[in-house]
Amino acid sequence: MISVQDIRKSYGSLQALDRVSFEVPAGQILGFLGPNGAGKTTMMKILTTFISPTAGTAKVAGYDVLDDSLEVRRRLGYLPEQCPIYDDVTVYEYLEYVAEARDLPADRLQQRLYRTLELCGLTGRVDQIIGTLSKGYRQRVGLAQAMIHEPDVLILDEPTSGLDPNQIVEIREVIKRIGREKTVILSTHILSEVQATCDRVVIINQGRLIADGTPDDLVRQMGSNDLVVGLKRSGCKLEEARELLGKLPGVVSVGEQRGEEEGTLLLRLGVGGKQDVRPELFRAVVERGWVLLELRRAEHNLEDVFRQLTTGK
Amino acid sequence: MNPKNIWVIFKKDFRSYFNSPIAYIVVVAYLLISGFLFFNQLLIPGGMQEASLRAFFSGLSRFFLIIFSPAITMRLIAEEKGSGTIELLSTLPVSDLEVVVGKFLAAMGLVLVALGLTVTYPITVSLIGSPDLGPIVGGYVGLVLMIGASVALGVMASSWVNSQIAAFILGFFLCLVFFLLHMVLPFFPDSMVGILEYLSFDFHFQGVERGVLDSRNILYYLSLIVFCLIVASESLQRRKWATA
Numbered sequence: 001m002i003s004v005q006d007i008r009k010s011y012g013s014l015q016a017l018d019r020v021s022f023e024v025p026a027g028q029i030l031g032f033l034g035p036n037g038a039g040k041t042t043m044m045k046i047l048t049t050f051i052s053p054t055a056g057t058a059k060v061a062g063y064d065v066l067d068d069s070l071e072v073r074r075r076l077g078y079l080p081e082q083c084p085i086y087d088d089v090t091v092y093e094y095l096e097y098v099a100e101a102r103d104l105p106a107d108r109l110q111q112r113l114y115r116t117l118e119l120c121g122l123t124g125r126v127d128q129i130i131g132t133l134s135k136g137y138r139q140r141v142g143l144a145q146a147m148i149h150e151p152d153v154l155i156l157d158e159p160t161s162g163l164d165p166n167q168i169v170e171i172r173e174v175i176k177r178i179g180r181e182k183t184v185i186l187s188t189h190i191l192s193e194v195q196a197t198c199d200r201v202v203i204i205n206q207g208r209l210i211a212d213g214t215p216d217d218l219v220r221q222m223g224s225n226d227l228v229v230g231l232k233r234s235g236c237k238l239e240e241a242r243e244l245l246g247k248l249p250g251v252v253s254v255g256e257q258r259g260e261e262e263g264t265l266l267l268r269l270g271v272g273g274k275q276d277v278r279p280e281l282f283r284a285v286v287e288r289g290w291v292l293l294e295l296r297r298a299e300h301n302l303e304d305v306f307r308q309l310t311t312g313k
Numbered sequence: 314m315n316p317k318n319i320w321v322i323f324k325k326d327f328r329s330y331f332n333s334p335i336a337y338i339v340v341v342a343y344l345l346i347s348g349f350l351f352f353n354q355l356l357i358p359g360g361m362q363e364a365s366l367r368a369f370f371s372g373l374s375r376f377f378l379i380i381f382s383p384a385i386t387m388r389l390i391a392e393e394k395g396s397g398t399i400e401l402l403s404t405l406p407v408s409d410l411e412v413v414v415g416k417f418l419a420a421m422g423l424v425l426v427a428l429g430l431t432v433t434y435p436i437t438v439s440l441i442g443s444p445d446l447g448p449i450v451g452g453y454v455g456l457v458l459m460i461g462a463s464v465a466l467g468v469m470a471s472s473w474v475n476s477q478i479a480a481f482i483l484g485f486f487l488c489l490v491f492f493l494l495h496m497v498l499p500f501f502p503d504s505m506v507g508i509l510e511y512l513s514f515d516f517h518f519q520g521v522e523r524g525v526l527d528s529r530n531i532l533y534y535l536s537l538i539v540f541c542l543i544v545a546s547e548s549l550q551r552r553k554w555a556t557a
Contacts, residue, residue, distance in 0.1 A: 048404045050404055050553070051552065052553040073405060073406040082397060084400055086329070097324075097325045101405045101407055103317075
């Protein structure tokens with residue numbers, strides 16, 4: 001549905017995007033992830049034809065963003081960052097304007113309008129002037145204008161920014177519902193959002209694409225053999241435990257792990273390579289007469305992956 | 314160009330004029346000033362006291378239109394650029410030229426409302442005397458064309474900047490140049506006078522005002538309008554390649 005090939009965009013001497021390529025099949029929700037200033041918004045502006053790439057090609061539904069800009073726009077719904085919509089009209093007037101500009105036939109317009117208002121939870125606000133809406137409702141109007149014409153592709157730039165936790169959950173539900181049939185690209189730097197809504201993640205940093213895969217894949221790729229070990233505190237000192245475990249073949253670091261229960265000494269072992277150190281570890285602990293309460297693989301989350309990829313730590 | 318798209322843009326912008334005080338201020342101020350000029354000539358002893366709209370079409374009266382035109386066009390594009398709404402506007406399936414034309418027509422719509430309210434002047438005149446209709450019709454046609462050109466200049470100015478104030482000053486300056494050009498002709502070498510005179514608003518207004526609808530005058534205003542709107546549409550396109 002969306003195909004991006006070697007896209008570059010430079011603003012003067014600043015390289016905002018550097019040879020970015022990816023494909024998004026129909027019906028996928030793609031999370032666009034990256035620190036602020038990584039190039040997420042620039043990529044979205046290119047896909048929505050608002051700005052043009054310096055080099056490379058981008059296609060939406062088979063139409064080139066440069067050559068068939070109008071055809072691309074017909075198939076898109078777009079919610080820009082900061083939700084720039086007119087303040088001096090009512091919710092109804094604004095959505096009607098967008099629906100007409102988006103060529104919604106007159107006989108379907110009313111029905112579609114009310115359906116969208118309902119879906120975005122705006123039913124009670126129809127006649128309110130947009131400038132007087134709270135940030136959450138304003139964001140919903142932005143979402144409503146993006147999806148009123150049932151576009152094949154929905155591009156949302158930080159759709160949940162500035163919303164409270166309840167609203168975030170609601171908006172995510174709306175996005176997921178749309179994503180069952182439509183292609184959605186959303187950008188965010190909230191990682192739990194990606195894990196909660198997206199089928200696939202693309203991480204960009206400093207204009208380059210640095211990772212591409214399902215959220216689980218990425219976590220697994222990055223996840224190493226690190227282990228968490230829980231020892232019974234009585235009869236075992238921290239220093240001794242550090243020393244013993246540090247000597248095990250394959251273990252490169254021993255650190256304390258937070259979240260321990262009363263009477264348990266939790267340690268995190270950094271394991272180099274792919275070897276399984278668990279049998280060795282078990283034997284060593286038992287030899288010393290310590291009690292092993294817990295032994296599990298350390299969990300990685302997307303947060304770790306993100307930090308690791310974008311800062312190299 | 315798709316007329317339906319132009320209509321959608323026109324409707325939105327024309328409507329939002331009446332959601333803000335600008336439209337009311339401009340229309341009322343114009344009616345007060347033109348009304349004063351008109352009745353001053355008609356009724357005040359020592360004035361012309363003739364049954365015509367000569368004062369209403371006078372240079373002074375037209376000068377106020379030159380001020381009001383950029384006042385109603387200043388927000389059209391500059392505000393969209395300043396507030397970021399241009400991003401949603403430009404990603405609608407509507408071409409930049411359709412956007413510009415729709416906005417131009419919305420401003421013209423407001424101007425026509427103001428001018429429409431002045432038909433009370435010719436009605437008054439025909440009640441108390443028997444005015445020559447030619448100059449009146451010609452005068453109105455001339456006004457609409459001249460305002461059309463100044464509104465188009467204002468739209469063009471609005472497309473160049475991000476702030477309404479800058480758009481107003483720039484638009485006013487452009488209109489003023491075209492409006493005053495015929496007064497500064499003596500300062501230019503003879504070889505240039507012909508061209509500069511041809512470019513001035515006044516040169517083309519005089520003929521129309523006398524009730525003579527010369528196609529060359531109409532063509533002048535229309536080509537200026539088309540030129541400004543195309544430049545405005547091109548300057549909207551420029552965002553795509555901007556490097557800042």
